[in-house]
Amino acid sequence: MSTAASGTGQRTAPDEARNRTFGALYSRNARAVISRGLMATRSTNWLVMVSGFFEPVLFLVSMGVGLGAIVGDVQGPDGTPISYAAYIAPALLAVSAMNGAVYDSTWNVFFKMNFAKLYQGMLYTSLGPLDVALGEIFLALLRGMLYATGFTAVMGALGLITTAWALLMIPASVLIAFGFASLGMGITSFLKTFQQMDWINFILLPMFLFSATFYPLSVYPGPIQWLIQAMPLWHGVELLRQISVGSFTAATPLHIGYYLAMTAVGMLLTTLRLRSLFLK
Amino acid sequence: MRRVHNEAILPSGTRSGSPPSRPAVITAEDLTKTYGDVAAVDGISFTVMAGESFGLLGPNGAGKSTTMKMIGGVTRRTSGRLSTMGLDPDTHGPEVRAHLGVVPQQDNLDEELRVRDNLLVYGRYFGLAMSYLKPKADELLEFAQLTDKARAKVDALSGGMKRRLTIARSLINEPRILLLDEPTTGLDPQARHILWDRLFRLKEQGVTLILTTHYMDEAEQLCDRLIVVDKGRIMAEGSPAQLIREHSTREVVELRFGSERNATIGSRLSGIGERLEVLPDRVLLYADDGESALEEATSRGLRPLTSLVRRSSLEDVFLRLTGRSLVD
Numbered sequence: 001m002s003t004a005a006s007g008t009g010q011r012t013a014p015d016e017a018r019n020r021t022f023g024a025l026y027s028r029n030a031r032a033v034i035s036r037g038l039m040a041t042r043s044t045n046w047l048v049m050v051s052g053f054f055e056p057v058l059f060l061v062s063m064g065v066g067l068g069a070i071v072g073d074v075q076g077p078d079g080t081p082i083s084y085a086a087y088i089a090p091a092l093l094a095v096s097a098m099n100g101a102v103y104d105s106t107w108n109v110f111f112k113m114n115f116a117k118l119y120q121g122m123l124y125t126s127l128g129p130l131d132v133a134l135g136e137i138f139l140a141l142l143r144g145m146l147y148a149t150g151f152t153a154v155m156g157a158l159g160l161i162t163t164a165w166a167l168l169m170i171p172a173s174v175l176i177a178f179g180f181a182s183l184g185m186g187i188t189s190f191l192k193t194f195q196q197m198d199w200i201n202f203i204l205l206p207m208f209l210f211s212a213t214f215y216p217l218s219v220y221p222g223p224i225q226w227l228i229q230a231m232p233l234w235h236g237v238e239l240l241r242q243i244s245v246g247s248f249t250a251a252t253p254l255h256i257g258y259y260l261a262m263t264a265v266g267m268l269l270t271t272l273r274l275r276s277l278f279l280k
Numbered sequence: 281m282r283r284v285h286n287e288a289i290l291p292s293g294t295r296s297g298s299p300p301s302r303p304a305v306i307t308a309e310d311l312t313k314t315y316g317d318v319a320a321v322d323g324i325s326f327t328v329m330a331g332e333s334f335g336l337l338g339p340n341g342a343g344k345s346t347t348m349k350m351i352g353g354v355t356r357r358t359s360g361r362l363s364t365m366g367l368d369p370d371t372h373g374p375e376v377r378a379h380l381g382v383v384p385q386q387d388n389l390d391e392e393l394r395v396r397d398n399l400l401v402y403g404r405y406f407g408l409a410m411s412y413l414k415p416k417a418d419e420l421l422e423f424a425q426l427t428d429k430a431r432a433k434v435d436a437l438s439g440g441m442k443r444r445l446t447i448a449r450s451l452i453n454e455p456r457i458l459l460l461d462e463p464t465t466g467l468d469p470q471a472r473h474i475l476w477d478r479l480f481r482l483k484e485q486g487v488t489l490i491l492t493t494h495y496m497d498e499a500e501q502l503c504d505r506l507i508v509v510d511k512g513r514i515m516a517e518g519s520p521a522q523l524i525r526e527h528s529t530r531e532v533v534e535l536r537f538g539s540e541r542n543a544t545i546g547s548r549l550s551g552i553g554e555r556l557e558v559l560p561d562r563v564l565l566y567a568d569d570g571e572s573a574l575e576e577a578t579s580r581g582l583r584p585l586t587s588l589v590r591r592s593s594l595e596d597v598f599l600r601l602t603g604r605s606l607v608d
């Protein structure tokens with residue numbers, strides 16, 4: 001049995017593990033983690049995924065179309081009036097990108113880390129912590145991209161898209177999801193109990209309600225505005241809202257930069273934490 | 281480099297009493313791991329030869345699992361030298377682990393995947409090609425007697441089947457060394473015997489087995505050589521037979537007088553056999569001839585509730601070395 005691969009000239013596990021640029025941290029094999037995730041989704045998780053798609057759609061229909069009938073038109077990002085549904089739709093997309101990424105990178109990761117011992121098994125192979133982090137986050141982003149594509153299609157069907165720029169909302173949503181997923185996974189690695197996991201919702205819900213999602217930031221007094229502008233979701237809402245009508249300002253690169261920085265910090269944190277948790 | 285090893289670890293079938301000429305696959309010198317002030321592993325040294333079946337025997341908390349983790353490079357050592365397959369596990373973790381098959385104490389199978397997919401996916405973690413993995417997975421399912429469960433979900437398997445699947449999974453990368461941490465803990469007797477049979481086959485094929493256990497019978501069945509570990513230190517080293525010879529008598533008489541009386545009767549037994557051990561639940565008489573020791577005890581007018589003459593086991597060795605039982 002211990003000779004099967006040896007006779008065929010195929011590369012063995014030690015061959016694959018040798019000469020790694022990033023040493024123990026990374027084996028350029030995040031795709032193994034990704035294909036594991038796709039296999040698992042195929043056999044068990046697909047229903048959870050479908051339900052995640054409907055959440056923002058239901059919000060859009062009830063708030064945008066229903067409440068929008070009373071609100072009427074509001075001022076869009078470029079100053080011209082747009083329907084209330086068109087105003088909140090990009091914000092809901094940002095929220096959905098956040099929720100999907102956070103769910104995948106927190107509850108899902110929490111379970112795999114503490115109960116399924118999945119990462120423990122992975123790191124007993126040639127995989128490095130960065131492979132695991134990249135693979136899991138990629139899966140979160142793939143899911144986020146599917147949701148964003150679906151939601152953008154719904155917006156189109158409801159007549160809320162007026163410019164081709166709006167298609168850029170899909171990659172922008174992925175960027176938002178990247179920021180939340182990488183930071184979320186890093187933070188989750190510190191949490192040990194379900195009670196601590198509840199803090200995540202405690203932060204997400206107010207962020208969802210107050211990040212200029214349903215009305216403009218200008219309704220708040222100055223200091224509250226600064227607080228909200230420091231939070232990540234507001235940047236996502238503003239970015240997608242600008243993209244939805246194709247109206248960009250000097251703040252646009254700032255919003256993008258915010259997420260790039262958040263992603264970098266999150267990836268660094270996650271990799272270091274996985275290393276200290278499992279390779280101590 | 282990578283093809284040569286198969287000749288090097290051909291099964292020799294010998295119980296290693298004399299130092300074999302086979303190459304060392306693991307060398308530990310003064311290996312230490314401390315957590316804060318506590319030394320989990322306290323300066324142990326040992327060598328494992330290719331193809332050997334090597335055991336770490338000791339109670340829970342003796343430092344066995346920590347030693348295993350250091351061998352695989354998933355726990356960094358505090359001090360000392362350690363080499364696995366000629367590599368330092370702390371600096372060459374991934375390459376070391378590519379040579380290893382790991383069976384952890386708790387099954388960590390992927391419950392979201394089916395039985396055969398567990399093997400395929402695990403092989404992918406090593407970067408192995410699907411064209412190699414597919415026939416290999418089928419071969420290992422056959423070996424683990426799980427072929428008819430290939431499409432089953434993992435949580436539908438019994439405890440013994442899960443354990444066999446974990447072992448099959450650990451073999452997917454054709455490891456030179458198999459690390460087994462308490463491989464049969466929690467299994468019923470029948471499942472244990474099936475598992476021992478599988479492990480024995482691997483041993484026959486020349487795979488180096490390193491196992492931790494707190495079961496005497498397991499150590500006696502599977503290990504060519506073992507170290508007895510307690511509180512992070514090595515108490516004794518040798519083959520099971522050697523250890524029993526050195527640290528115990530050939531036979532043991534177990535006498536039970538009822539929990540109240542064991543201690544008081546102990547003094548009336550002195551002089552019989554070579555050694556006397558009074559435990560809360562029984563008195564142990566160590567003698568080369570158990571039957572005559574038992575006769576002598578009864579001739580002193582002692583009437584135990586039960587008596588049993590048996591061969592010495594590693595349990596007795598451990599008791600002798602540490603003054604404590606292995607399983608509390």
